[in-house]
Amino acid sequence: MSDALVQKKRNEGRQEIVLRLLEQVEVDESVSQDRFAKRVGIAKGLANAYFNRCLQKGWIRLRQVPKQRFLYYLTPKGFSEKARLTAEFLTSSYKFYRHVREEMGSLMAEAARQGHRRLVVLGGEELAEITAIVSDEIPVEIVGFVAPKSSRKTIVGRPVAASWSGLQRADGAILATFENARAVYDAFCAEHVGMPIFVPRQLRSLVWNKPK
Numbered sequence: 174m175s176d177a178l179v180q181k182k183r184n185e186g187r188q189e190i191v192l193r194l195l196e197q198v199e200v201d202e203s204v205s206q207d208r209f210a211k212r213v214g215i216a217k218g219l220a221n222a223y224f225n226r227c228l229q230k231g232w233i234r235l236r237q238v239p240k241q242r243f244l245y246y247l248t249p250k251g252f253s254e255k256a257r258l259t260a261e262f263l264t265s266s267y268k269f270y271r272h273v274r275e276e277m278g279s280l281m282a283e284a285a286r287q288g289h290r291r292l293v294v295l296g297g298e299e300l301a302e303i304t305a306i307v308s309d310e311i312p313v314e315i316v317g318f319v320a321p322k323s324s325r326k327t328i329v330g331r332p333v334a335a336s337w338s339g340l341q342r343a344d345g346a347i348l349a350t351f352e353n354a355r356a357v358y359d360a361f362c363a364e365h366v367g368m369p370i371f372v373p374r375q376l377r378s379l380v381w382n383k384p385k
Contacts, residue, residue: 191227194209198247202245206221277373278311280347280372292346293340294318295318295358297322297325297328297333298350298351298352306329317340320333344368346369347371348370
């Protein structure tokens with residue numbers, strides 16, 4: 174993964190944690206750093222850093238209640254920041270979905286033009302789900318997903334398998350994962366010599382180290 178993409182994903186991850194913290198404080202003023210850390214799957218020390226940042230920014234405040242307890246509450250600045258982050262995430266998600274949908278549609282249409290009508294999707298995350306949804310509009314069949322680390326049994330009604338052998342016969346594959354994209358691509362090419370694999374442009378720089 175390119176350095177720019179890695180940094181972008183890290184920034185998005187940090188912003189998502191801030192948004193979830195603001196959302197949690199809004200609905201539960203008694204939320205503790207420990208409970209929040211467990212809820213979002215981060216270390217308690219990291220949760221403390223996020224709470225401190227939100228306090229310093231003036232997005233949340235503390236107030237004391239009886240029995241030496243403290244409650245967090247969202248400030249007007251906090252409400253504004255939550256609204257901004259929510260809009261940003263919705264816009265980003267919509268743009269991502271639209272661009273990927275268009276690209277996967279074009280890619281599968283090209284596969285169909287080349288005579289490949291039964292495709293396996295390499296991946297089991299959001300990108301793979303979008304691919305399956307779009308396939309209903311293209312004259313191709315997604316026979317299943319190869320996702321060794323996934324605990325899911327199906328995605329959009331298609332089976333998920335740990336390896337190619339666990340799926341019905343296919344005549345091509347489509348790469349649909351950001352995680353270890355290059356390794357997944359190389360492994361597939363080594364194991365299935367001559368089998369076409371279609372790569373969306375969103376992943377080409379990860380697979381070939383330069384746009385193609």
